[in-house]
Amino acid sequence: MELENNIRRLRFDNNEMSQEELAAAVGVTRQTIHAIEKGKFIPSTLLAFKIAGFFGKNVEEVFHITDNRVNK
Amino acid sequence: MRKSINLPESDNRLKTLIIATLVLLILSSMWIFLDLYAYLGIRARPVPEEFPDYMLGTGFIIRILLYASFALMMFRAYKSGLRINLLTVICILTGVLLIISLVFDWAALTDISHDYGIAGDCVMEWTWLFISLAVKLVFSIAGLLLVISMMKGKSFATQAVKPVINEAYFEITQYVGIVCGLAGFAFTLYADVSLQEWRFGSWLVKLLLFYCLTIILPYLSITVMWLIKLARRDETSRYDEKQKQDIALSGLTAWLASIPVMTVVFVVDFAGSGSATDLLWLPYYLFSTLFIFSLSLLIRFRKD
Numbered sequence: 001m002e003l004e005n006n007i008r009r010l011r012f013d014n015n016e017m018s019q020e021e022l023a024a025a026v027g028v029t030r031q032t033i034h035a036i037e038k039g040k041f042i043p044s045t046l047l048a049f050k051i052a053g054f055f056g057k058n059v060e061e062v063f064h065i066t067d068n069r070v071n072k
Numbered sequence: 073m074r075k076s077i078n079l080p081e082s083d084n085r086l087k088t089l090i091i092a093t094l095v096l097l098i099l100s101s102m103w104i105f106l107d108l109y110a111y112l113g114i115r116a117r118p119v120p121e122e123f124p125d126y127m128l129g130t131g132f133i134i135r136i137l138l139y140a141s142f143a144l145m146m147f148r149a150y151k152s153g154l155r156i157n158l159l160t161v162i163c164i165l166t167g168v169l170l171i172i173s174l175v176f177d178w179a180a181l182t183d184i185s186h187d188y189g190i191a192g193d194c195v196m197e198w199t200w201l202f203i204s205l206a207v208k209l210v211f212s213i214a215g216l217l218l219v220i221s222m223m224k225g226k227s228f229a230t231q232a233v234k235p236v237i238n239e240a241y242f243e244i245t246q247y248v249g250i251v252c253g254l255a256g257f258a259f260t261l262y263a264d265v266s267l268q269e270w271r272f273g274s275w276l277v278k279l280l281l282f283y284c285l286t287i288i289l290p291y292l293s294i295t296v297m298w299l300i301k302l303a304r305r306d307e308t309s310r311y312d313e314k315q316k317q318d319i320a321l322s323g324l325t326a327w328l329a330s331i332p333v334m335t336v337v338f339v340v341d342f343a344g345s346g347s348a349t350d351l352l353w354l355p356y357y358l359f360s361t362l363f364i365f366s367l368s369l370l371i372r373f374r375k376d
Contacts, residue, residue, distance in 0.1 A: 028312040029239035041314050 005067045007037050010055045026050040083152050086222075089145040093221045096138035103131040104350060106203055111201055114184065128181065132174070139171050142215065145222075146186040147297070150240045153228045159218050164244055166211035168290045169252040173204045175286045231330060245294050264341075276321040327365055331358065 011017045019033045026033075026047065035041035036051075043051070052062040106127055113158070146164075154160065180197035187194050220227075263280050311319065338354040 029238055029242070029315065032312050032314040035314055039319075044313050047313060 001065055001067050002039060003042050003063055004039060004066050007033070007051065007062065008060065010012065010057070013054060022051070022054070025054050083148065086145070086152055089141060089148055090222055093138070093141045093145045093215070094223075096134060096141055097212060097215050097219065099134050099235070100138045100208070101133055101216075102288070104123075104208050104212065105132055107208075108205060111198070111205075115198060116360075132178070135170070135174060139174075141165065142167060149222060149228070150244065154240050155228060156240055156243045159214055159221065161247060162214040163211065163218050164247045165251050166207050166214065169207055169255065171289050171290055172252070172255055173207070175283065176200060177204050179283075189308040202373055203222050239315075241298065242311070245291075248291050248294050251286055256284060256287040259283060264337075288319065296307055327361055330361075334358075 006023070011019070011022060019030045019037075023030045023033045027050070028047065032041065032043075036043050048059050048063055052059045057061065110128055142163075154315050177200075180194075180200050184194045209358070266277065334354055334357055339349075342351070
């Protein structure tokens, strides 16, 4: 199972916002946003809520779990 | 017409530091060639009568001023959103190495001046001095390019919002740690291999400890700066959650990797050991780090 997200698309929908701007808004480093977008880092619940809240979405609209075993 | 420097937030102090660093970089670059001329002159024997030996000392003063100015410029630039790229990394790596080499260059020149009268070859000292010159050249070129890039405002992030946690300082600290760690390890290995006959407690062994302190000094300085910033509340938080996770995993990796490395050192030293303490340092290290690691992990796990 993997945690996927729509952060990249949401950033672009939000005036092509940069990773730095999102990082500053939610209080983390740009590298952390980059790692979350790439699926290499799973954020804490608090950070997930912060990111979703920043875009005015529910957490489920930003993050979703995919089960790779289903596709195999 | 006066041309203004395009820097973020019109930071006047940063502009002054950049100009001071540029002037010192140009002066220091000239000194690389003066030093080369001086080294070749001394090495050739006999030293030419007109040889200006005070030039070597002046070069040291210029280098100290340059590194101080460069370090202040980097800290100021970091506050203005300095972006870490290849040029910045080269400058940090070579800069830290050169700060450390100040003491080693001085020691090498002192050794050469001491051995000159008794016709010593000083191969190691000369090798070190020429390697140091090469590093100085790389630093000068990279430094000049970085300063020009800063003057054009290209080395700074274009973000409008100030970051809550600036990752540049975090990255710079790790680069400094890599240089200090590697240089310290190489120096200790060299000292261990080449100075076997020197007794524990002799002046040379004490001097080696002083050199080790010199090598760790850049990393200590940057850590102290970080603590001062935390105390002054310049930073609202120390690390973000990914950095904390990375630090935890790196701490575990460092501990696990250090055990086989220390075991190799132990095995190499085993044959030449003189007392029980010479051998017991490995169990001391192993059990104390195991105790601290397990205790720290358990407290954190059981907390709350």
